Amino acid sequence: MMNELKENIDHLNKEIEHIKSSLDEIKTAIIGNEKFGQEGLVNMVKRHEEYIENDNLIWQDKTFH
Secondary structure, eight states: OHHHHHHHHHHHHHHHHHHHHHHHHHHHHHHEEGGGTEEOHHHHHHHHHHHHHHHHHHHHHHHHO
16 A cells, blocks of 8 residues: 555656646746747747837838828
């Protein structure tokens, strides 16, 4: 009985470590990792949003002049 309990606990610990690793990878994808030069999705979306806004301003300026 004790041995089975220990095996279950060990299995749960491995699963938790796997989940933690997955969450770390998801966090890196969303936030990025400056140390390794990885841009996160948040900054990427922000850059694209700024590009689109600037592009729209240019088109509006050309349309009105």
